[in-house]
Amino acid sequence: MYSLMSLFWVIGLKRQNIYIGVRRRAFHITVIGTMLLSFAIELIQEEFLPTRGFEVLDLIANGIxxxxxxxxxxxxxxxSYK
Known part of the structure; x- marks a missing residue:
């Protein structure tokens, strides 16, 4: 899931023509955004789902x-997108 999400996110950031700086930093934005989303999901699981908990290995797997x-x-x- 995270592979496809990051692939589509990078494609979208690289194809946009409004902010050149975003296009240059698309890889960094994608990694940071994806890891923040992963961390937020893990926190929500810890707080609101009694059968699920915060797992560091999930964060590592999502990062990979x-x-x-x-x-x-x-x-x-x-x-194509240099």
Whole structure:
């Protein structure tokens, strides 16, 4: 899930033409945004779901998925969006 989310997020940020700085920092924005979302979901699970808890390994797995999505982008689209 995080691989696809980060892939689509990077594509969207790289394709936008309004803010050139966002396009340049698309990879950083995607990693930070995805990790913040993952952290927020883990906190919500800890506080509001009695059968689920905060898992550091989930954060690590989500981060690996995010990086994998960015690598897929670089493999497929890198020549088009320099």
């Amino acid at each position: 998925g995010c990086i994998f999505g960015i690598l897929i982008f670089k493999i497929i689209y890198y020549n």
